[in-house]
Amino acid sequence: MQGLVQAMQTQAFTQAALQAQLEAQAQAPAQDHGGPSIMERFKRMTPPSFKGESDQLMAESWLRETEKIFRAIRCPDEVKVTIATYMLQNC
8 A cells, every 4th residue: 555655656746847847848948949939939920919809709819810829839838828918918
C-alpha cells in the first residue's frame, strides 16, 4: 500500500514538473531560436481589436477571427488569454 502511495506522489510530482516546463516553454519568446515571439506573430496577422461592443454578433465575430489567428500561429492555450486581453480596448 505504501508503495502505491509513493508511486502516486511521484507521478503527481512528475506531472506538475512537466506542466511547469511546458508553460515556461510556451511563454518564452521564440527569439531564442531566431524567430519572432508569439505576440509578434499574432500582431502581424492584423487581429481585430474588441472595443466592448454590446452587439453579440460583433463579439462573436471578434472571437472567431481571434481564434482563427491563434490556430494559424499555433498559439498554446496557456498564452491565448494573455494575448486576447491585450486586444481589449476600453472595456
